[in-house]
Amino acid sequence: MSKRIVIHEEHCIGCRLCEVHCLVQHSSSKDIIKAYGGEHSHLMPRLTVEEDGPLSFALQCRQCEEPSCVEACVSGAMHRDPLTGMIMCDEERCVGCWMCIMVCPAGAIQQNLLGTKIASKCDLCYGAELPACVAHCPNEALTFDDVAEKGAGS
Amino acid sequence: MRAVIVGNSATAVGAIEALRAVNQSAKVLVVSEESHLIYSRPLLSHYLGGEIDQVRLAYRPSDFYTRHEVTPILETRATGIDTAGRRLLTQDGNSIAYDKLLIATGGTPILPPMPGIDTQGVFSFTRRSDVESILTYLEAHGGKEAVVVGGGMIGIKATDALIKRGIRVTMIELAPRILGVALDSTASRLMTRLLEEAGVRVLTGNTVTEIHSRDGRVHSVTLREGGTIRCDLMILGIGVRPNTELVEDSDIRVNRGIVVDEYMRTSAPDVYAAGDVAEAYDLVVDMNRTVAIWPNAYRQGAIAGAHMVGIETPDAGGVAMNAIEVHGVPAISVGNSNLEDEPGHEFLTDLDERNHRYKRLVLKDNRLVGVTLVGHINRAGIYTGLIRHKIDVGASRSALMSEQFGLLSLPDRYRKHVVTGEGIEV
Ligand SMILES: Cc1cc2nc3c(=O)[nH]c(=O)nc-3n(C[C@H](O)[C@H](O)[C@H](O)COP(=O)(O)OP(=O)(O)OC[C@H]3O[C@@H](n4cnc5c(N)ncnc54)[C@H](O)[C@@H]3O)c2cc1C
Numbered sequence: 001m002s003k004r005i006v007i008h009e010e011h012c013i014g015c016r017l018c019e020v021h022c023l024v025q026h027s028s029s030k031d032i033i034k035a036y037g038g039e040h041s042h043l044m045p046r047l048t049v050e051e052d053g054p055l056s057f058a059l060q061c062r063q064c065e066e067p068s069c070v071e072a073c074v075s076g077a078m079h080r081d082p083l084t085g086m087i088m089c090d091e092e093r094c095v096g097c098w099m100c101i102m103v104c105p106a107g108a109i110q111q112n113l114l115g116t117k118i119a120s121k122c123d124l125c126y127g128a129e130l131p132a133c134v135a136h137c138p139n140e141a142l143t144f145d146d147v148a149e150k151g152a153g154s
Numbered sequence: 155m156r157a158v159i160v161g162n163s164a165t166a167v168g169a170i171e172a173l174r175a176v177n178q179s180a181k182v183l184v185v186s187e188e189s190h191l192i193y194s195r196p197l198l199s200h201y202l203g204g205e206i207d208q209v210r211l212a213y214r215p216s217d218f219y220t221r222h223e224v225t226p227i228l229e230t231r232a233t234g235i236d237t238a239g240r241r242l243l244t245q246d247g248n249s250i251a252y253d254k255l256l257i258a259t260g261g262t263p264i265l266p267p268m269p270g271i272d273t274q275g276v277f278s279f280t281r282r283s284d285v286e287s288i289l290t291y292l293e294a295h296g297g298k299e300a301v302v303v304g305g306g307m308i309g310i311k312a313t314d315a316l317i318k319r320g321i322r323v324t325m326i327e328l329a330p331r332i333l334g335v336a337l338d339s340t341a342s343r344l345m346t347r348l349l350e351e352a353g354v355r356v357l358t359g360n361t362v363t364e365i366h367s368r369d370g371r372v373h374s375v376t377l378r379e380g381g382t383i384r385c386d387l388m389i390l391g392i393g394v395r396p397n398t399e400l401v402e403d404s405d406i407r408v409n410r411g412i413v414v415d416e417y418m419r420t421s422a423p424d425v426y427a428a429g430d431v432a433e434a435y436d437l438v439v440d441m442n443r444t445v446a447i448w449p450n451a452y453r454q455g456a457i458a459g460a461h462m463v464g465i466e467t468p469d470a471g472g473v474a475m476n477a478i479e480v481h482g483v484p485a486i487s488v489g490n491s492n493l494e495d496e497p498g499h500e501f502l503t504d505l506d507e508r509n510h511r512y513k514r515l516v517l518k519d520n521r522l523v524g525v526t527l528v529g530h531i532n533r534a535g536i537y538t539g540l541i542r543h544k545i546d547v548g549a550s551r552s553a554l555m556s557e558q559f560g561l562l563s564l565p566d567r568y569r570k571h572v573v574t575g576e577g578i579e580v
């Protein structure tokens with residue numbers, strides 16, 4: 001068992017607070033005003049909100065059991081953290097070749113071209129008790145639950 | 155149990171990590187003719203281009219071997235296999251006993267028969283030592299103009315690196331268009347234009363017939379279609395062919411590559427082959443073939459490594475794919491992306507030539523079999539997933555080409571599978 005972000009699309013109201021707080025969490029100031037002020041220029045949310053009429057949901061890395069991104073990564077940046085078992089991108093090693101974007105079945109990795117060219121993905125707010133998107137979702141459309149090991153990359 | 159791996163690259167790492175995930179007792183040895191510990195071959199162009207240093211060239215941290223309890227045997231060339239006696243023969247006349255053997259010898263650069271190919275300043279581009287030789291050569295002699303032979307992935311990556319070093323490149327490709335294995339003529343034209351915008355001269359339908367030297371170093375080349383080109387440096391980046399030399403005198407079955415089954419087993423007992431050297435299953439073309447790409451090498455290595463210690467996970471097959479970048483514009487191609495006017499296929503295209511943007515989907519029987527994206531590549535992997543899982547996209551066809559394409563464009567059950575990881579009940 002390990003903790004995963006579970007998406008409940010039927011509860012998502014498309015408010016995008018998850019996006020806002022994801023960005024703030026990954027800013028150095030962790031301050032909403034500063035993050036959206038000066039710092040904003042090189043930050044981007046690590047999740048994607050999809051919307052089509054009444055249906056919407058926030059999507060972040062699915063933590064696949066057999067991650068295609070790790071298999072395809074030529075730099076060794078994409079890896080399974082030996083401590084937490086989570087799929088992480090070591091941004092210091094990433095060269096922005098986009099092999100991971102080519103293979104992620106959920107489309108959950110994005111180009112970050114704002115600073116040094118790197119692949120940007122959810123890191124489950126490494127070190128935090130609860131991922132910011134989950135913590136700030138007003139409608140429990142995102143929850144952080146114990147789930148049996150499985151993922152999309154099967 | 156003693157597992158021996160020949161070759162110390164993507165395939166070997168895939169095998170080691172899969173093996174050690176389930177087994178701590180096996181003895182694992184890796185034999186490599188190169189003198190370096192594991193490094194990333196695809197990053198060689200980034201290294202040549204000065205974007206990364208030697209430390210970042212490493213594909214795994216330096217404690218990889220100790221952490222996985224692997225004994226690397228470097229600078230040692232394997233010369234043959236005694237399949238009956240289960241021994242790997244090495245160039246120093248010794249041999250290494252194995253219970254399981256993985257042949258992960260990768261590819262050898264294709265070197266066309268050109269008079270003068272041994273001239274100083276002519277390099278191949280597949281190994282770390284090639285790049286180090288190029289860097290040493292440039293340091294000693296300088297260099298403003300280069301000729302790159304080959305307009306495929308390796309030639310493009312070499313060219314991109316030389317551009318970043320401020321060297322002017324003439325690229326010479328034998329086929330009518332560059333990247334013809336991966337791209338249709340429109341995408342190929344876009345990439346050609348981008349190269350030209352970066353100052354590269356692109357010559358197609360042409361090749362070098364002679365290499366000329368001055369003071370013992372390369373000075374110019376003669377072209378088949380007439381004329382000569384000045385150059386201080388020449389890189390042969392045509393591509394690789396399966397490096398099957400090791401098994402040539404054995405009873406192991408070889409076609410173009412070493413023939414393997416879904417567990418990467420060769421025709422000899424307890425001998426596996428995987429990666430660039432192997433002819434494994436390609437699920438898009440529905441047959442076994444060699445596809446020299448990193449993800450396939452890693453995955454096939456993992457299947458072999460697991461099987462060596464009793465975990466039987468059959469390979470679902472690979473998909474040919476690549477991601478490249480020219481002049482800052484990325485391009486991704488997956489599957490049968492280069493098909494043109496093929497009967498029984500449908501082509502959906504969206505071209506914005508001015509902004510270097512192109513999207514092209516190839517469908518067959520309502521299933522996606524090929525994708526090309528130039529310029530805008532985010533979410534490309536969703537298409538790859540559709541190809542891999544052979545999902546019927548008949549109902550969501552119009553959404554496939556939409557700017558908003560995402561998981562919401564997918565058939566419900568497949569979307570649920572991607573989002574939750576639950577099985578697809580089709
Ligand atoms: C310049 C370049 C750029 C590339 N870029 C990309 C890219 O962007 N994306 C991508 O997907 N793929 C890319 N590739 C292809 C990718 O590098 C290969 O698919 C991958 O390296 C294959 O791994 P492998 O382990 O099968 O073999 P290799 O990486 O070829 O390794 C085989 C190793 O075995 C050793 N060896 C061979 N024979 C013997 C012997 N008899 N005894 C001892 N050792 C031996 C060799 O010296 C070599 O070190 C690129 C290739 C090159 C050359």
